Amino acid sequence: MSDEFPFVTISSTVDDSIQALPLFREYDWDFDSDTFVFHNGQRTELIGDEALKVWIYKALKTERNQFLAYSSRYGIELKPFIGKVMGINERYSELKRVITECIMVNPYIRSIDSIDFESNGDKVNCRIELSTIYGGININV
Numbered sequence: 001m002s003d004e005f006p007f008v009t010i011s012s013t014v015d016d017s018i019q020a021l022p023l024f025r026e027y028d029w030d031f032d033s034d035t036f037v038f039h040n041g042q043r044t045e046l047i048g049d050e051a052l053k054v055w056i057y058k059a060l061k062t063e064r065n066q067f068l069a070y071s072s073r074y075g076i077e078l079k080p081f082i083g084k085v086m087g088i089n090e091r092y093s094e095l096k097r098v099i100t101e102c103i104m105v106n107p108y109i110r111s112i113d114s115i116d117f118e119s120n121g122d123k124v125n126c127r128i129e130l131s132t133i134y135g136g137i138n139i140n141v
Contacts, residue, residue, distance in 0.1 A: 021133065024108045026051035029058070048134045052108055056128075056139060059102050076102040092117050099128065108133050 028037035028044035037044045046054060064075035077098050081091070096115045103109055113129040113136075128139045 021107060023047050024051045024055075024134075026054040029054045031057065049132055049137050052106070052132055052134075053137060053139065055106060056103060056137075057141070059106075060099070060141060064102070073105045088119075095124075095126070099126070103128075103130065 024047065026046050028046050028050075029035070030037050045051075059074060060076055062070060062075035063079060064070075064077045065072055066075065081094070086094070095117070099115055100112055103112060110131040110133060113131060114127070115129075116127045118125045118127070126141050128141070130137055130139075
């Protein structure tokens with residue numbers, strides 16, 4: 001795993017809503033090389049919160065309405081921020097809004113508990129804590 005995406009904490013509490021949806025599945029993703037993970041020539045499959053981490057990473061990386069392969073609800077809208085002059089608090093507020101819109105389309109995600117930003121020079125780190133039907137995930141992007 002890279003330092004940019006150290007997915008660290010997972011709660012493993014499962015509740016009754018897991019019965020309403022099939023087990024969430026996604027192919028494992030190498031965040032360092034930005035490619036699928038293969039084992040013996042086959043893609044590795046993840047389930048539950050581990051699969052949701054991959055889905056969230058890919059959704060946050062994909063510009064909404066940019067690719068015909070995805071529905072109009074999938075991805076994030078960051079292009080409107082390019083060249084737009086706004087204060088830091090306004091920018092973070094808008095980023096929280098588009099991150100929430102991006103992630104909350106997934107029915108396996110119950111809530112976003114917090115989104116916090118930390119500036120590091122030209123880079124902004126974002127910490128997202130969310131609740132899923134499987135428990136909870138903390139993500140740093």
